[in-house]
Amino acid sequence: MASLLGTAYDSSDDETPKPGYTTATQVVAAPDVSLEDPMKLQMTLAKPTDTSLSYNVPYADLSRPIQGPTNPYQSSEGNVLKRKNVLTGHAEEASVSDATFTVQHRTFQSLGYTRDPTVNGAVVGNLDAARRFGGKDVVQMRPTKEQSEEIRRKRQKKGDPGIVDGEGAYRGPWAKYEDDERALEDEEMMAEGQLASDEEFQEEVAAPPSNPIIDKAGKEYLDVNTSGVEQTEFHGSEQFDYQGRTYMHVPQDLDIDLHKEVGSTKNFVPKKLVHTWKHHTKPITALRFFPSSGHLLLSSSADAKVKIWDVYHQRELLRTYNGHTKSVSDICFNNSGTTFLSASYDRQIKLWDTEYGKCISRFSTGKIPHVIRFNPDPALHHEFLAGMSDKKIVQFDIRSGDLVQEYDYHLGPVNTITFVDENRRFITTSDDKSLRAWEYNIPVPIKFIAEPYMYSMVRSSLHPSGKHVAFQSADNQIVVYASTDRFRQNRKKAFRGHNNAGYAIDVAISPDGQFIMSGDSGGFVCFWDWKTCKMWHKIQASDGPVVAAQWHPQETSKVATAGLDGVVKYWD
Helix, strand or coil: CHHHHHHHCCCCCCCCCCCCCCCCCCCCCCCCCCCCCHHHHHHHHCCCCCCCCCCCCCHHHHHCCCCCCCCCCECCCCCECCCCCECCECCCCCCCCHHHHHHHHHHHHHHCEEECCCCCCCEEECHHHHHHCCCCCCCCCCCCHHHHHHHHHCECCCCECCCCCCCCECCHHHCCECCCHHHHHHHHHHHHCCCCCCCCCCCCCCCCCCCHHHHHHCHHHHCCCCCCCCEEEECCCCCCCCCCCCCCCCCCCCCCCCCCCCCCCCCCCCCCEEEEECCCCCCEEEEEECCCCCCEEEEEECCCEEEEEECCCCCCEEEEEECCCCCEEEEEECCCCCEEEEEECCCCEEEEECCCCCEEEEECCCCCEEEEEECCCHHHCCEEEEEECCCCEEEEECCCCCEEEEECCCCCCEEEEEEECCCCEEEEEECCCCEEEEECCCCCEEEEECCCCCCCEEEEEECCCCCEEEEEECCCEEEEEECCCCCCEEEEEEEECCCCCCCCCCEEECCCCCEEEEECCCCEEEEEECCCCCEEEEEECCCCCEEEEEECCCCCCCEEEEECCCCEEEEC
C-alpha cells in the first residue's frame, strides 16, 4: 500500500512508472460538487426503457410523475384518494335531499319558479309569479288542517254505497261543494222533475276552459288542422302558365340544364345566403328537393303542414298540403315527383298528389311512423317502407293500401331506412343502437351489427357511388358503413367537429360524392372532404339547431337548410 501511495506522489517529471510498480487512482482533495441532488439528477438521466435501478430511490420520488401536475386522485404515498364516478373525474354529491328536490321541481312545473340553491332566499324562473305567491313552494301553499276541515265541511255527504239513486245515494268523489249553488239547485230541481230531460234541454255551448299552452301558442296553434280532413291551398302568383302548364313543368329558360344526369358536374362548398323562405310557424322537420331537376323544394314542419316552394323565378310559396293534426315527421317523393308521402305523429301516412294537392291514400298501423321511403326500383315503385315507433318496419302497397310485409327484429323505434345494392336490399338503424341489413321482401335480417361502442344512428345518406352509407351517430360524429355484402364499418372514415347529440340532424352527400354536409345543434352547417375526412368549411346558418340540410341535385354549390326557427334558407 505504501509503495502505491509513493508512486501517486512522485515528481511530475517522472511520468513513466518504474518496472514492477502499478499506477494508482489519483486522489482529488477538492472535487467539484454539483448543487443539484445527485439522486434526482440520476433519476432524470435514467432511460425510460430501463427495467432496474442501481441506486436507492425513495418511494415517493419513484411514484411521482416526471412532468406535469401531480395526480389529484392519489396521495404522495400512492394511495388512491377518490375514484372517478363520472367521465371527467370525481363529482361530489349535492347536499339536496330527494324530498327537497321533488318539492322544488313540482313548484317549477306548477308555478314557473323555484328556489335558487346557490343564493339564500333567491328564486329563478317566473319572477312575477314568485312575487304573486310570495315565493312559496307547493308544500307551503297547502291549506292548513283547519282550512282543509273547513273545505271538507262544505262538501256534500258521500252517501251510502248501497243506494244507487234517490236520497242518500252514493256520490263518492263526485260530491259537490256548497259554493256551487247553481249545481245544487239544478240537482234539486232535477230530482223534483222541474227540469227537462237531457234530450229536451239544450244548454248554451260554453267557451272551452282556458288552456295556457294554447293561449301561449296563440294563432299558430289554432291554425293547425285539428279535424284531420285534407285541405290544400295554392299560394302562387298563377297556377298555369301561358301554355297551361303548372309548376310541375321543369323550367327551360334558365342558364342551367336541369335535365342532365345528377352528379355529372363538379360540386363546391357554398358560402353565402341567397334566399330565405318564411311561412312555417314551427320547427322544420325535413326538406326534399324535387327528384332529378330540383326546381321545387318540399318542406315539412311541426305545424302539421307540408309546403312546396319554387326554387327558381319568383322563389315563392306555391302550395300548402294541410291534412295532418300533429307534427309531420318525414316526407318522401316518388321517382317522378308526381306524388309524395308524408308521415306524422298523428299516426297517419298520407299519399299526396304534388300538382293539385289532393290526398290519394291513407295508411296507418296505429303507431307513429318515424321514417318513410319509396322503393326506388321501378318494378316495385308502388311499395314503400315505413319505420315505426313500435320497432317494426312495415311495407305497404299503395295500389291496394294493404300491409304486405313486416320486418320485426329491432328492439327500439326505427330511425333510418336506406336502400342499397341496386335496391335489392336495405339497411335500417334504430334506437337500440344496432344496424340491420335486409333482403327486400324477406323479413329476416341478413346482417346484424351491434357493438358496445355504437350509438344510435338517427339519419343516413347513401353515397352516389352506391358503395357507402353515411350515418349521423349520436356521439357527435358521422360514421360510414359499406353497403356491400359485409356491411362493415369503414374505420378510416369518421367525420367529427360538429355537435348533434340530442337532435335528429340531417346528413347529406354532394351529388358528385366529393363533400359531406351536416347540420349542427349550435346553428352551423358543416362541410367535410369525403376523401380526407377533414372539415372543409363551416357556416353559421341559424341561431338554433339546424336539423334539415339537402344538396341541390343539379346546381354546383347550392344547398337548402332549415332548423328549429321554422325558416328555410338557400345557400350558394
